[in-house]
Amino acid sequence: MIKVFIDPGHGGKDRANRGPTGYIEADGVLDISLLLEKELLSTGAFQVGLSRRTDITLGLSERGRAAAEFGAQLFISEHTNAAGMVPNTTVRGTTVYESVDLKDEALGAQMSKSIAAALGIPDRGCHQRESVNYPGEDYYTVIDTAQDAGVPHVLLIESAFHDNADDEALLKSEAGLLKIARAQAAVICGFFGVKYPANKGMTVAEAIDIWAAAGVILDPDGMKKDFETGVFRPDRYSAFLIKSASFITNNKA
Numbered sequence: 001m002i003k004v005f006i007d008p009g010h011g012g013k014d015r016a017n018r019g020p021t022g023y024i025e026a027d028g029v030l031d032i033s034l035l036l037e038k039e040l041l042s043t044g045a046f047q048v049g050l051s052r053r054t055d056i057t058l059g060l061s062e063r064g065r066a067a068a069e070f071g072a073q074l075f076i077s078e079h080t081n082a083a084g085m086v087p088n089t090t091v092r093g094t095t096v097y098e099s100v101d102l103k104d105e106a107l108g109a110q111m112s113k114s115i116a117a118a119l120g121i122p123d124r125g126c127h128q129r130e131s132v133n134y135p136g137e138d139y140y141t142v143i144d145t146a147q148d149a150g151v152p153h154v155l156l157i158e159s160a161f162h163d164n165a166d167d168e169a170l171l172k173s174e175a176g177l178l179k180i181a182r183a184q185a186a187v188i189c190g191f192f193g194v195k196y197p198a199n200k201g202m203t204v205a206e207a208i209d210i211w212a213a214a215g216v217i218l219d220p221d222g223m224k225k226d227f228e229t230g231v232f233r234p235d236r237y238s239a240f241l242i243k244s245a246s247f248i249t250n251n252k253a
């Protein structure tokens with residue numbers, strides 16, 4: 001089993017980050033995390049841990065250490081972004097951070113691209129953010145702690161800007177949250193070489209909906225052939241999943 005540890009950011013005493021019409025980051029990222037867990041478990045290939053399943057207060061280091069204690073092969077800290085300058089910013093889009101000490105740029109770039117494509121918002125890409133006070137360390141304590149404790153792949157995901165009204169509307173809709181979770185699941189499955197979605201009994205229409213929601217680029221002929229054989233393999237047609245094949249090989253432990 002592949003071990004993935006998901007950290008829904010904030011929660012408990014930390015519920016201050018909100019959108020202009022009532023979205024609360026602590027709750028939104030918990031919903032995304034629980035949906036992502038469900039998608040990953042549906043494949044039968046993952047063991048999933050969460051830092052929290054309810055609205056509780058957790059320290060940043062505590063979250064990263066929990067991922068290492070779980071034996072995570074991949075740690076994801078889930079967030080939504082804020083430009084913070086005005087109540088309703090014009091900034092939109094998806095941003096992903098990798099650790100300054102790891103080489104997750106291809107994975108992070110694909111994650112950002114797929115979430116942005118699924119939501120129809122700008123892809124702001126994968127970045128590193130170095131601590132000002134501690135050069136060579138991550139600015140984000142949660143990913144710094146996880147990688148220091150030995151987790152080999154670490155991402156902090158800012159799926160959209162909750163202080164932009166249009167992005168907030170996506171974050172306030174169940175459909176929007178499911179798109180985010182499925183986009184993330186498709187990229188994680190691609191990274192580890194796991195087939196997604198796992199359900200062989202679905203119709204072409206259902207599979208297209210899931211893949212489109214996950215930002216997967218479809219080849220209609222390949223789809224039809226797979227439907228006839230009853231084996232769905234989005235990794236065969238998706239540009240990003242094919243591209244990820246090299247690091248799938250590199251990361252098979």
Ligand SMILES: [Zn+2]
Nearest residue numbers: 009025079080
């Ligand atoms: Zn956050």
